[in-house]
Amino acid sequence: MRNFISLSLLTSLVLVNACGKSKSEETASTDSTEELGDGTEGFAVTGSLLLGGLLTAGVNITHVVALNTESGRKLAFPVDADTGEFRLMIPTTDENDFTIYINADGTLDRAKLEKQNPTVAVEVADMSDEELLAAIKEGAEENAGKTPEPSPWTLAYVDATKTGADMMVSRFAAETLDTISPTRGNIGLKMGEVTPTVGGAAATSTSYADILEAIGMSTDTATTFGAIDDVSLRYINPDIDGDGVLDAVVVDAEGVRTGTEVRFPLDFHNRFLVQATGGATVLHTSLKDKFADDVVGGLANLNVSYTGTGIIPELEKTIFASAPTSYKWKFESALTVQSSTCTELPSGGTLAAGDWCTHNYTEDSNYERYQLGQEVATPPEGTYVLDAGGKVFTWTDVKVSDFSAGAGFVILLVKYNTSDKGTADTADDTLSGISYKYLKKTTAGWVAATESELQLLIKGDGGYMSLKFDSDTLNVGVRIPKTPTGTIDIATAQINTNSTASGVETLITNLKAGTVLWTRFSSGAASYDDKLGMRFFF
Structure with missing residues (x-):
């Protein structure tokens, strides 16, 4: 060989x-x-x-x-x-x-x-x-x-x-x-x-x-x-x-x-809702043949609301003698704990500066590294300390962009293209493609991101679109190129899935054949990773 x-x-x-x-x-x-x-x-x-x-x-x-x-x-x-x-x-x-x-x-x-x-x-x-x-x-x-x-x-x-x-x-x-x-x-x-x-x-x-x-x-x-x-x-x-x-x-x-290089990735998974100025959320099911700005009446009425962050360190298993059974975080500044509550705050709430937030941990064999995460309402600035498996890891000078101000912040918007069957009843419309555009926030509002900005900012081949059907029981996805705008033809796209659910392979076959009814679509999520270790979900 x-x-x-x-x-x-x-x-x-x-x-x-x-x-x-x-x-x-x-x-x-x-x-x-x-x-x-x-x-x-x-x-x-x-x-x-x-x-x-x-x-x-x-x-x-x-x-x-x-x-x-x-x-x-x-x-x-x-x-x-x-x-x-x-x-x-x-x-x-x-x-x-x-x-x-x-x-x-x-x-x-x-x-x-x-x-x-x-x-x-x-x-x-x-x-x-x-x-x-x-x-x-x-x-x-x-x-x-x-x-x-x-x-x-x-x-x-x-x-x-x-x-x-x-x-x-x-x-x-x-x-x-x-x-x-x-x-x-x-x-x-x-x-x-x-x-x-x-x-x-x-x-x-x-x-x-x-x-x-x-x-x-x-x-x-x-x-x-x-x-x-x-x-x-x-x-x-x-x-x-x-x-x-x-x-x-x-x-x-x-x-x-x-010497030996040792990497200690600390990623931030940031979640957002796309909304109208008044606060009404634009669901993906409302994006049939429309972008979110079309739904809300123009870019001037578009609001992207930040909802929280997962702080995710991915640590090599070889760093530890054995898998940790628990871990704990502390931060230089106070923060609000979200869904990943800890022993000290079983119902969530405010974690004071310098206090520990302890979690029990069970190794997940599906992951190559230990993901010892912490969900927070807003990541604080300053020093982060993680104590796990008898080791202490310290990230200093942590700063996170102010998404409310958003200067330089890039969002990914999509619309779901359907094939019109030529009848007044749209129930027989099928999903045929996905159009997309990347927009950059400026002090004057949203503008199109340039190709050079996307090449510098976005990691890998581009963004990702997760598509769910049949009340979210079937899940597939497609890559979104990192060009300012474009359209993906479902018939020729590479459709990915990590699902083993019954019917998912048939779904992929029918998507490529153009026979999946729009009414089967139940939810979606657009995302991209940047080159600074941030992931954004919209």
């Missing part, structure tokens, strides 16, 4: 490959392109930290940690202790583009792979060069012609000699932007002199306009994304599990990796 290296393993090879030139090469280089590279191996970020004042106050910065809020990937790059200089490489290659390890003559540069990735080298030790080359080429063929999308990264300036949140010293920010999302083709960003602020954002000598130009982002897109990307700061703690070790892989100037 052919031996293929896993895509995730190959991804780890490419993303840290050739992260920097040697110090002697950097010192000799004066040209911007030479310092940053040519962009083929990633997006370079360079700078010089002004550490004098910090060192006098007993504060140091040993590493710059880059964290991708979409995937959770973390890479740490050392700071020169003498000069304060740093150089890091943010991956912009597609996750299946591994051709960088193929020499010009078509052979594999195995020595380079093994030098830069000693741990990975062990895992591929039983593969021949030919087998590894075949896997790399196959991945390249599958992704030919695809252009990787921008993806947001936070940058934290940390002291790895500390423990837990004490490692955090300062972070990157540029006006409202808390992340950088470099576009492939841009080679890098020269920050110049970086002045850290303990507990806050660092200042750079490079202007905001030059930063946007370097990452390939327009001012309008930066304004939109900057209004919502502060939620990414929940990952700014470089030691979430408090074990005194960076949660990231450390990549030195030669590209050699040490």
